[in-house]
Amino acid sequence: MMRTRPLKVALLGCGVVGSEVARIMTTHADDLAARIGAPVELAGVAVRRPDKVREGIDPALITTDATALVKRGDLDVVVEVIGGIEPARTLITTAFEHGASVVSANKALLAQDGAALHAAAEEHGKDLYYEAAVAGAIPLIRPLRESLAGDKVNRVLGIVNGTTNFILDKMDSTGAGYQEALDEATALGYAEADPTADVEGFDAAAKAAILAGIAFHTRVRLDDVHREGMTEVTAADFASAKEMGCTIKLLAICERAEDGASVTARVHPAMIPLSHPLASVRGAYNAVFVESDASGRLMFYGPGAGGSPTASAVLGDLVAIARNRINGTTGPGESAYAALPVSPMGEVVTRYHISLDVADKPGVLAQVATVFAEHGVSIDTVRQQGKDGEASLVVVTHRASDAALGGTVEALRKLDTVRGVASIMRVEGE
Incomplete structure (x- = not known):
């Protein structure tokens, strides 16, 4: 049975993504209502430039006071697509405090302060969804x-x-x-x-x-x-x-x-x-x-980007949160129970492709091979090309730690026969 009271949604930001979210909310209003079980109403749009023409959006909904918008108290969902750390962080936590759940596409903020935002959502019994923060429209x-x-x-x-x-x-x-x-x-x-x-x-x-x-x-x-x-x-x-x-x-x-x-x-x-x-x-x-x-x-x-693909992910989260609001529940929050330590890059083990500029004379390859051996890095293949006293040497290693490879490269740079390390690249996906 369709609930008659609409779910009120505020939009923070109305650029490429925000304007597309508003457009889809309007053009697909009937379908969204049928999927959610209640109408969805765009209740306000916070922007920095209020005089800009925004096709399909009622000018009466436009405001430059984002804080006042999220403090209204009658909002069900706030969609944040302004990006950056502040004022987005404060606006999101304020939305939770005043009864709204949040959909965000803000990868930088979530990567920096995701734990605090999840804690704020849990404290106030609200949802924090962010499918659009990673890989656009791809469900991930x-x-x-x-x-x-x-x-x-x-x-x-x-x-x-x-x-x-x-x-x-x-x-x-x-x-x-x-x-x-x-x-x-x-x-x-x-x-x-x-x-x-x-x-x-x-x-x-x-x-x-x-x-x-x-x-x-x-x-x-x-x-x-x-x-x-x-x-x-x-x-x-x-x-x-x-x-x-x-x-x-x-x-x-x-x-x-x-x-x-x-x-x-x-x-x-x-x-x-x-x-x-x-x-x-x-x-x-x-x-x-x-x-x-x-x-x-x-x-x-x-x-992975663009107005329509990202808006698709935002609307997917909006539908999920709206259903939760109607059912009086919340979706999954942060799951950090494992609390595993994050190891430094030096402990990563992979293969490497190293290109060296070396002197074209006897004994160079032996010197280079000795340096690799001294640092515990096993060589898989070597390719050498030489001309007019200069040569390039391409070494592909077996799996080794990043720390061991770093020590190897540092030692190679000190050899008189090595003119320079042209490039170092990891080899993955094997």
Whole structure:
């Protein structure tokens, strides 16, 4: 039976995502009401620029006083899509205090203060949902938090930033350099005017913190995530990757240690075999590969950003929270019972691809091999090319710890015969 009193929703932010949320709420109002069991009413929209024309939104709903809006006391749900740390954090906690549940797409805030926000939601008996914070329209948070709640997740490996995947895909498919590919991404609207958050891995690191926390039932903050950007990836790196039957992706990797006693979370460029499902993810798409004990390997794929895809995830959370409100319940909150320690990057074990510029003379390879052996890093393959007294040496290792590899590289730099370390890249997904 349909409840006649509408559920009141306030929208914080009305940019690309917020305006699309408002549009869908209006155009799909009947369907949403049927799915929820009650009408949904847009009760207010907080913006910074009230004079901007917002098609389909009643100007009477527009306000610049977001605090007053969330303090109204008659709201059922507040949708936060303004981003950043403040005022979003204060607005969300104020919404809880005044009786509203919250849908957020704010990955940076959740990665930094997710535990405190979950605590505030629990204190006031409200929901905090954030499917849109990671991988846009791809259902990922809810499957990890609910569908796999009875399973043991061991690894989450994914491409969670569309901008960087577009750039790397262009470099791979066309041979373009980094700057050329970035310029094209900017011209097509995939990259922001300041792409730092994307290309330096900050965006992916925030998502990795959220995914690791949910997957391993452990609080993982942004500061716990090792982060490396992709600005140093070159066409030469792609050429080397192709010779190995690989490509290069910026990956978010969350892993449980083999003994189950700790976890790691990291973001960095890596070579992956062309046979791996993530290698075929093209353009600005996202994909996440989940490995667990019972369900095995699962792949989640789709558009990871944009107004409509992100709004789809927001509306999915809105429907779930609205149903909870009608039934007088709340959904799952934070699950951090495992409280596993987050190990430092030095303890991560993987394979490595190292490119060295060396002198082209006898004995160099033996010197380099000795340094690897002294640091306990086993060599898998070596490839050498020389010309006019200069040479390049490409070494691919067996699995070794990041700390051991770091010590190896430091020692290599001190050799007179090593002119420079051209690149270091991890090899994943094997």
